[in-house]
Amino acid sequence: MKKAAIVGVxxxxxxxGLAAQTSARPGRKIHADTQTQGVPxxxxxxxxxxxTANGLPDDHVFAVLVDGDxxxxxxxxxxxxxxxxxxxxxxxxxxxxxxxxxSLALDKRTGxxxxxxxxxxxxxxxxxxxxYTQLNSGLSNDVVYGxxxxxxxxxxxxxxxxxxxxxxxxxxxLYNERNTPMTEIWAYGVSAAPDKVYYAIxxxxxxxxxxxxxxxxxxxxxDGENEIVLLKxxxxxxxxxxxxxxxDGVVWAATYFGASHYDGRYWHxxxxxxxxxxxxxxxxIKGVDRNRAWFCTDKGLAYYDGTxxxxxxxxxxxxxxxxxxxxxxARVTQIPVETAxxxxxxxxxxxxxxxxWVATAKGLSHGVYQP
Amino acid sequence: xxxxxAIATICAAWxxxxxxxxxxxxxxxxxxxxEQEGYASPLEVLLSPDGAxxxxxxQDTAQVRVLEAATGQVLQTIxxxxxxxxxxxxxxxxxxxxxxxxxxxxTVIDTQSGQVKATWAAGFEPSSVAEDRAEKTLFxxxxxxxNVTVLDAATGAExxxxxxxxxxSYLAMAADGSRLYVTHVYPNPTPxxxxxxxxxxVIDPGRAQVVDRLLLPNIAGVFHVAISRxxxxxxxxxxxxxxxxxxxxxxxxxxxxxxxxVFGADVGRSVEVPLDELDRYYAYSFGVxxxxxxxxxxxxxxxxxxxTVIDTKKMLAYIREHPEPFAEDxxxxxxxxxxxxxxxxxxxxxxxxxxxxxxxxxxxxDDTISVIDTRANRVTQTIKLAGxxxxxxxxxxxxxxxxxxSFQGQFGCSNCHIDSTFDGLxxxxxxxxxxxxxxxxxxxxxxxxxxPFKWNGGNPTLVKxxxxxxxxxxWRSQNYDDxxxxxxxxxxxxxxxxxxxxxxxxxxxTPAQERGRAVFYRTIDKLGQPIPQxxxxxxxxxxxKGTSQKSFDVGTGKPTDNSGLLDTPQLMSLxxxxxxxxxxxxxxxxxxxxxxxxxxxxxxxxxLTKDELNDLVEYLRTR
Numbered sequence: 001m002k003k004a005a006i007v008g009v010x011x012x013x014x015x016x017g018l019a020a021q022t023s024a025r026p027g028r029k030i031h032a033d034t035q036t037q038g039v040p041x042x043x044x045x046x047x048x049x050x051x052t053a054n055g056l057p058d059d060h061v062f063a064v065l066v067d068g069d070x071x072x073x074x075x076x077x078x079x080x081x082x083x084x085x086x087x088x089x090x091x092x093x094x095x096x097x098x099x100x101x102x103s104l105a106l107d108k109r110t111g112x113x114x115x116x117x118x119x120x121x122x123x124x125x126x127x128x129x130x131x132y133t134q135l136n137s138g139l140s141n142d143v144v145y146g147x148x149x150x151x152x153x154x155x156x157x158x159x160x161x162x163x164x165x166x167x168x169x170x171x172x173x174l175y176n177e178r179n180t181p182m183t184e185i186w187a188y189g190v191s192a193a194p195d196k197v198y199y200a201i202x203x204x205x206x207x208x209x210x211x212x213x214x215x216x217x218x219x220x221x222x223d224g225e226n227e228i229v230l231l232k233x234x235x236x237x238x239x240x241x242x243x244x245x246x247x248d249g250v251v252w253a254a255t256y257f258g259a260s261h262y263d264g265r266y267w268h269x270x271x272x273x274x275x276x277x278x279x280x281x282x283x284x285i286k287g288v289d290r291n292r293a294w295f296c297t298d299k300g301l302a303y304y305d306g307t308x309x310x311x312x313x314x315x316x317x318x319x320x321x322x323x324x325x326x327x328x329x330a331r332v333t334q335i336p337v338e339t340a341x342x343x344x345x346x347x348x349x350x351x352x353x354x355x356x357w358v359a360t361a362k363g364l365s366h367g368v369y370q371p
Numbered sequence: 372x373x374x375x376x377a378i379a380t381i382c383a384a385w386x387x388x389x390x391x392x393x394x395x396x397x398x399x400x401x402x403x404x405x406e407q408e409g410y411a412s413p414l415e416v417l418l419s420p421d422g423a424x425x426x427x428x429x430q431d432t433a434q435v436r437v438l439e440a441a442t443g444q445v446l447q448t449i450x451x452x453x454x455x456x457x458x459x460x461x462x463x464x465x466x467x468x469x470x471x472x473x474x475x476x477x478t479v480i481d482t483q484s485g486q487v488k489a490t491w492a493a494g495f496e497p498s499s500v501a502e503d504r505a506e507k508t509l510f511x512x513x514x515x516x517x518n519v520t521v522l523d524a525a526t527g528a529e530x531x532x533x534x535x536x537x538x539x540s541y542l543a544m545a546a547d548g549s550r551l552y553v554t555h556v557y558p559n560p561t562p563x564x565x566x567x568x569x570x571x572x573v574i575d576p577g578r579a580q581v582v583d584r585l586l587l588p589n590i591a592g593v594f595h596v597a598i599s600r601x602x603x604x605x606x607x608x609x610x611x612x613x614x615x616x617x618x619x620x621x622x623x624x625x626x627x628x629x630x631x632x633v634f635g636a637d638v639g640r641s642v643e644v645p646l647d648e649l650d651r652y653y654a655y656s657f658g659v660x661x662x663x664x665x666x667x668x669x670x671x672x673x674x675x676x677x678x679t680v681i682d683t684k685k686m687l688a689y690i691r692e693h694p695e696p697f698a699e700d701x702x703x704x705x706x707x708x709x710x711x712x713x714x715x716x717x718x719x720x721x722x723x724x725x726x727x728x729x730x731x732x733x734x735x736x737d738d739t740i741s742v743i744d745t746r747a748n749r750v751t752q753t754i755k756l757a758g759x760x761x762x763x764x765x766x767x768x769x770x771x772x773x774x775x776x777s778f779q780g781q782f783g784c785s786n787c788h789i790d791s792t793f794d795g796l797x798x799x800x801x802x803x804x805x806x807x808x809x810x811x812x813x814x815x816x817x818x819x820x821x822x823p824f825k826w827n828g829g830n831p832t833l834v835k836x837x838x839x840x841x842x843x844x845x846w847r848s849q850n851y852d853d854x855x856x857x858x859x860x861x862x863x864x865x866x867x868x869x870x871x872x873x874x875x876x877x878x879x880x881t882p883a884q885e886r887g888r889a890v891f892y893r894t895i896d897k898l899g900q901p902i903p904q905x906x907x908x909x910x911x912x913x914x915x916k917g918t919s920q921k922s923f924d925v926g927t928g929k930p931t932d933n934s935g936l937l938d939t940p941q942l943m944s945l946x947x948x949x950x951x952x953x954x955x956x957x958x959x960x961x962x963x964x965x966x967x968x969x970x971x972x973x974x975x976x977x978x979l980t981k982d983e984l985n986d987l988v989e990y991l992r993t994r
Contacts, residue, residue: 109530109531109579110531110532110533110534110580110581111578111580111581111582112534112581123534125534125581125584126572126573126581126582126583126584127583127584128534128559128570128584130534130560134965134981135961135962135965135966136958136959136961136962136965137959137961138961138981138984138985138988140981140982141981152531152532160981167532167534168516168532169872169873170946170992171883171989172985173883173985174981174982174985176982178980178982179982
């Protein structure tokens with residue numbers, strides 16, 4: 001019943017979001033002039049977009065990962081590797097667990113790439129692909145929404161809970177409703193660090209694993225499963241957590257109903273009504289540090305620098321590239337730009353120096369930083 | 372959203388478990404019978420940078436012996452860890468690193484003093500070791516770990532592990548230090564009944580990352596790899612098995628080809644080159660070296676007691692002029708092989724002097740070092756290492772095991788039981804038609820109490836298994852005489868079980884292993900129903916080695932099998948021996964139950980959750 005209510009509200013919100021794509025958001029005052037005096041200096045990019053027309057195996061890009069000069073794109077039809085201006089695609093014929101690649105992680109020590117797919121978990125190591133499935137290994141479920149590497153452990157978020165592969169011993173440890181506080185087992189995202197591991201659980205809040213003590217903890221929305229925010233900064237913004245990023249001791253959590261920032265003591269939440277977020281429906285979040293983060297929403301890519309916001313997207317109505325900056329006084333200024341990410345439905349992001357790589361539902365975008 | 376997996380398990384009551392449990396410490400402390408005999412068993416040799424001293428790695432006495440190269444006189448004897456398998460110098464020659472395969476350590480020796488300076492943990496079954504040119508990082512190939520462990524060369528602290536091929540064992544550093552090449556002795560996993568595949572893993576030592584994998588199709592069992600001084604030519608010694616066709620096909624090339632993979636800029640790609648002749652095979656190519664001027668390549672043959680000499684220029688010309696593949700064209704070798712030099716028994720590691728004038732070969736099973744004059748292509752000196760003068764029955768058995776005993780000397784026991792283990796392959800052994808009765812090769816350690824043998828349990832004793840059966844189906848040659856067969860059986864029965872890396876030294880199980888053990892011994896399923904005794908894990912997999920020594924039909928038979936009844940395999944060292952089931956169709960332990968036990972005939976398992984199945988797997992890996 002509870003679950004049905006959540007899904008119902010989610011569908012309604014999604015429908016509203018789709019409707020909103022065709023018209024500008026009412027009630028927000030936007031300075032459409034080109035005067036940028038007094039406007040916070042937010043990073044600007046020239047977006048170069050990749051689709052099947054220029055080498056991607058599929059336009060639907062679920063995840064992107066940067067490894068130095070190399071870029072990996074998890075698409076609906078294979079894993080694509082971009083290097084020296086060329087795309088190379090890995091498919092199930094090469095050993096990939098499934099054609100749909102949902103998540104990516106880099107083992108910075110070994111250079112191996114781990115890909116979470118709709119049919120298992122794959123490791124790509126200097127061209128060799130080893131795949132783990134729920135049948136041939138201890139992986140809890142073949143639908144792998146998230147993956148994160150910490151030391152010799154691979155932490156995995158699946159449709160049947162969390163799991164950990166120790167690459168040294170080959171041991172799989174499963175974490176689910178039987179041995180953690182998670183009440184739902186739909187693990188959507190994971191972010192692992194030497195001290196803590198955080199899981200984004202769809203419908204069951206944020207799960208924290210203390211690496212030192214081996215104890216699990218859970219953070220819930222203090223409003224319960226109410227879709228109305230009663231207690232905004234007193235805890236996680238919503239139970240449907242879709243993505244998590246743990247950086248510099250701070251947790252950035254994305255939900256389908258806003259975003260949360262947690263420094264271990266205080267929560268701060270972000271909603272469209274009182275922040276620069278273009279949508280509360282957030283697919284993916286990536287923290288830069290304690291204060292800065294990127295938000296991948298269904299209505300564009302957003303950046304928060306701790307005070308100000310910037311949104312990058314094709315305009316929701318006519319698709320014209322747009323960039324909007326919102327300052328601390330909530331003044332929104334439209335910055336004239338000539339390029340935008342390939343689509344406003346943004347699914348992932350990674351950084352290449354000051355450049356961005358952005359996964360969208362209609363292509364992959366390289367945001368070349370403009371000094 | 373709660374999803375439970377109906378999965379499988381073995382189970383059952385094994386009431387005397389605690390009495391039979393053998394702590395790992397006890398196992399580790401045991402010396403194999405072979406080690407107790409005191410033979411040096413030289414496995415590898417190295418020359419000091421100035422060429423004055425010859426370092427000999429003695430496997431069974433666990434020593435490095437330092438000899439005066441000119442005379443063979445022993446200068447020093449340095450104890451190292453158990454079953455040392457590989458060694459190498461630091462680039463400045465001041466340190467010698469020894470990989471101790473059964474201790475999971477690397478011994479660090481000061482070459483000036485001959486003193487052991489440190490002993491460092493180094494993964495699961497270290498088999499060879501190499502230091503980077505900057506002398507900051509040590510790379511250790513781990514056979515059981517299937518990886519390369521990267522250590523801080525100053526402290527021994529582990530930095531990370533790099534995924535290599537299965538059974539990672541041998542290393543070769545390019546002379547300029549820019550690349551490290553890694554080979555592996557068991558094939559990488561491939562789909563059932565498809566040709567094996569191996570790789571040469573290429574590491575950038577500076578970044579400590581794998582940067583390439585040279586694919587070796589049709590290869591299972593890659594040993595030493597050598598790189599020319601200019602870095603443009605690489606050569607790896609290997610086995611090319613023909614496991615997909617029945618062994619009956621002697622006239623069609625039969626079971627093995629002995630080949631080299633040649634790679635590097637001089638070739639432009641990886642090419643497989645045969646070493647055998649039409650009517651004579653040169654089995655178990657193991658050691659390999661390239662002359663300083665690249666004019667010659669030397670290969671030791673552990674099964675044929677000889678060294679092959681290749682004219683590199685002629686070989687490269689042949690490669691250029693002939694379309695691939697020609698790995699199975701045994702007429703090819705006549706175009707580039709320019710010498711076959713008889714040496715001692717079971718020649719293994721080898722080293723060239725810096726000027727290339729002398730080639731030293733470690734003859735593992737007669738405790739000698741052959742010194743070959745490379746200009747004359749003949750042995751000019753044989754250095755006898757100190758040890759028992761008498762050749763014991765056990766030693767004779769080991770010599771037989773490693774000798775290519777078959778018709779035309781094509782192969783011997785050790786071809787399929789690499790270093791007295793297994794080969795990771797599935798074979799079509801008997802003359803009953805293509806693709807019938809496919810059998811997975813089994814580990815042959817600690818066989819006492821696991822009779823009968825063969826997957827159909829057809830051979831009640833090792834005498835029958837190794838004698839009549841082997842002579843009839845494998846060797847196609849003369850029978851063993853009684854003494855030879857007795858010695859061989861004695862040797863095989865003496866092989867101990869290696870230390871179990873998944874079981875704590877004190878024998879205490881982890882929580883997951885304990886839970887798995889409970890699943891293994893359960894008598895009631897999760898629905899509260901009693902599990903019939905015959906469907907409890909411990910009923911068939913009973914006793915200290917996990918076998919009742921009886922045959923059962925557990926529903927894993929295939930239409931191509933001649934019998935549904937299968938011998939219950941022992942469970943020792945189970946973690947090492949993937950794939951599983953009699954025909955190797957289960958790629959992992961999990962697949963035994965997730966794929967091949969749909970009707971709960973191989974134990975009651977379909978009531979288990981995925982967590983519980985994982986626990987069971989964790990427990991089984993401690994066996």
